[in-house]
Amino acid sequence: MVEDDYIIREGFAALLSQTPDFEVVGAYSNCEDYLKNLANDRPDVVLMDLELPRMGGVEGIERTKKLRPQTQLIVVTVYENDGLVFKALCAGAGGYLTKNMPPSRLIDAIREIRQGGAPMSTNIARMVVASFQKNYQSPLTARETEVLERIAQGKSYTTIADELFVDKETIRTHIKNIYWKLEVHSKAEAIEKARKEKLI
Amino acid sequence: MVEDDYIIREGFAALLSQTPDFEVVGAYSNCEDYLKNLANDRPDVVLMDLELPRMGGVEGIERTKKLRPQTQLIVVTVYENDGLVFKALCAGAGGYLTKNMPPSRLIDAIREIRQGGAPMSTNIARMVVASFQKNYQSPLTARETEVLERIAQGKSYTTIADELFVDKETIRTHIKNIYWKLEVHSKAEAIEKARKEKLI
DNA sequence: TACATTTCACCCACTTTGGGGGAAGCGTAA
């Protein structure tokens, strides 16, 4: 466990220690000490806070996965901020809980991740699923979206024209209209804006 | 509810009907009939099977979201296939359950999605979270990965060179090495392969 | 009828791309 708040850390440790089949092999207040002992502690599951002194939790997750890939990490934090959630998951977190949960949820979550699951708080799960879904009120037409998706795959105008069975000039017209609608002037800008607004 | 198996459909309908606060406004064996009655039924939550005669479940989800965006959909299926799961979520599913669950899970899931959650079976949640994570044994170096990520953002060699504070020629060398390692000969192929193998 | 969408055409100038070659400095591991 890595958690800088003494009260919470000891509380969790006490809870887990008295649970059958659970053993707390380490409880640290910062990532540096935790990583130093990672090879010795050999944890199955790590509970990781994100707001930590010096090295942040996301970097702690990354380093853990590099040093000991089989380690499972569950983020336990107060942050429900989009960016942080996805950074933590990309870094290798296998679960994400917010601190407003009943303590029993922690026990369940650890069992769940050991059984091949991905324990998440309600809101986090929704954010994760929503990240797959497109914006339903796009300024782009169906055809333009189709073109932009292929642009985002790195395809050239010629390739796209062949795939859609139209002339290269048609694709160029679509691109011009896309740029005008998105108020951009290049592929990179268009892709960035489209991804940000979930148009593709 | 859209479910082509009579036994399952009637079983679920019976279960839900006798649960307090729940009302079954429609139980269909195919998407066509379901969509025809969608405006009339005005469901809060739809349980959607994926293997259906004629129109598939994924298209059913898409059409539902276009006709009535506020509708919440939970996929209930036997398929745990990667492709289908992500297609369903991209199409607009807000939850995904596999049929090997206890019936009580269905009730919980409907309550969960109404409270802003995203109910998922254990394995599905893991697949979804895993989709954010990179391949830890990439053939590419850190620098090459950095370059390829920017290529996938549609940036030109010149732009990438400026961002990384190196010469355009350096980027060209990296690209050549990336192409050689991935055994590809163009941007589009490199992006496709890198995304497929989760190198970026 | 008016409008949006989709399709195609031609002009220009500039950049990008993929492929070939070579090389120097750096650190690490055999």
Added chain:
DNA sequence: TTACGCTTCCCCCAAAGTGGGTGAAATGTA
């Protein structure tokens, strides 16, 4: 020490791609 991989930079070439401009016809829909 040697060898290797990584990162950096340089040169050549030809083909293709890109962004911007203007115009227009066919379709369907409100």
